[in-house]
Amino acid sequence: MSATxxxxxxxxxxxxxxxxxxxxREALWGFVFVSPxxxxxxxFIAGPMVASLIMSLTDFNLVRPEATKFVGLxxxxxxxxxxTIATSLGSTVKFAVIAIPLLMGAxxxxxxxxxDPRLRGKSTFRTLVYMPMxxxxxxxxxxxMGFLNTETGWLNAILGFFGLPQPDWINSEAWIxxxxxxxxxxxxxxxxxxxxxxxxxxxxxxxxxxxxxxAGTWTSFRRITIPLISPxxxxxxxxxxxxTFQYFTQAYTMTNGRGDPNNATLxxxxxxYREGFVFNHMGYAAAIAWMLFAIVFVLTIGLFAFARKKxxxxxxxR
Numbered sequence: 001m002s003a004t005x006x007x008x009x010x011x012x013x014x015x016x017x018x019x020x021x022x023x024x025r026e027a028l029w030g031f032v033f034v035s036p037x038x039x040x041x042x043x044f045i046a047g048p049m050v051a052s053l054i055m056s057l058t059d060f061n062l063v064r065p066e067a068t069k070f071v072g073l074x075x076x077x078x079x080x081x082x083x084t085i086a087t088s089l090g091s092t093v094k095f096a097v098i099a100i101p102l103l104m105g106a107x108x109x110x111x112x113x114x115x116d117p118r119l120r121g122k123s124t125f126r127t128l129v130y131m132p133m134x135x136x137x138x139x140x141x142x143x144x145m146g147f148l149n150t151e152t153g154w155l156n157a158i159l160g161f162f163g164l165p166q167p168d169w170i171n172s173e174a175w176i177x178x179x180x181x182x183x184x185x186x187x188x189x190x191x192x193x194x195x196x197x198x199x200x201x202x203x204x205x206x207x208x209x210x211x212x213x214x215a216g217t218w219t220s221f222r223r224i225t226i227p228l229i230s231p232x233x234x235x236x237x238x239x240x241x242x243x244t245f246q247y248f249t250q251a252y253t254m255t256n257g258r259g260d261p262n263n264a265t266l267x268x269x270x271x272x273y274r275e276g277f278v279f280n281h282m283g284y285a286a287a288i289a290w291m292l293f294a295i296v297f298v299l300t301i302g303l304f305a306f307a308r309k310k311x312x313x314x315x316x317x318r
Contacts, residue, residue, distance in 0.1 A: 056286035063280050075287035088268040096244040099181040103240050107188040111195030130189030141253040144183045145170065170254065173264045183250055191236045198232030227312045234311045238303055245296050248273065268292055
């Protein structure tokens with residue numbers, strides 16, 4: 001009697017091993033390699049940011065953390081009535097107006113000078129300009145304080161030798177911002193190297209064509225160099241702007257946190273430090289930090305909007 005089809009024995013097929021597709025496997029390995037960075041981002045950046053946001057809604061005190069209570073937006077409301085905040089923001093803006101153009105101009109000047117193919121020993125000069133970046137800020141600030149000292153400083157001694165006025169660089173409200181900007185020139189090596197990298201990407205054929213058309217050095221610099229390195233200049237501008245609003249170490253070292261002379265160096269970051277670690281108003285300090293973040297964020301977005309029309313990208317995207 002013939003067996004039905006259902007009764008016929010079927011050969012057992014070997015199970016096919018599960019194999020990830022190459023794209024999935026590569027993605028998993030990618031996550032493995034970036035996982036240390038992601039863990040660091042969560043633990044040391046995102047986590048503290050969330051904690052500071054929560055803290056800004058409380059009256060958290062470092063000395064008596066058990067007495068912390070929720071105050072809502074009271075710390076943020078206090079920002080608008082605190083005269084110290086207005087003073088510190090004014091000092092920060094005044095310093096930025098002087099320091100940002102000076103740092104941008106000086107870093108570009110040294111980059112153009114040390115990128116000249118006719119200059120001998122360029123590597124040595126580049127190293128000398130960059131070397132101050134290796135010196136700790138506190139140590140370099142103390143050296144500059146001695147250099148700018150009204151009575152015994154070398155700068156006033158040089159000015160006096162040539163019969164020029166000898167300003168009170170550190171104790172004068174009119175000269176403190178130029179003094180701090182001058183100290184800032186000590187650390188332009190990083191921005192100089194970035195500008196040099198941008199200059200070396202400019203095609204030399206454009207300069208040759210401009211010379212054939214009768215363009216001079218200044219015209220070539222203005223019409224060719226500046227537009228083609230504008231993305232690099234824009235990057236430096238954003239970094240310098242953010243650094244200016246985070247200015248702290250030099251001012252604290254020079255005045256021991258007092259903000260002398262006449263609160264001229266009482267920058268917003270110094271106020272944040274005093275509220276959090278001197279007066280133990282950590283909740284209010286966190287609110288100041290978030291206000292500072294909002295200001296820098298808005299300014300950066302404004303710069304990017306400005307860059308859409310002024311920054312040239314070789315790929316045609318703006």
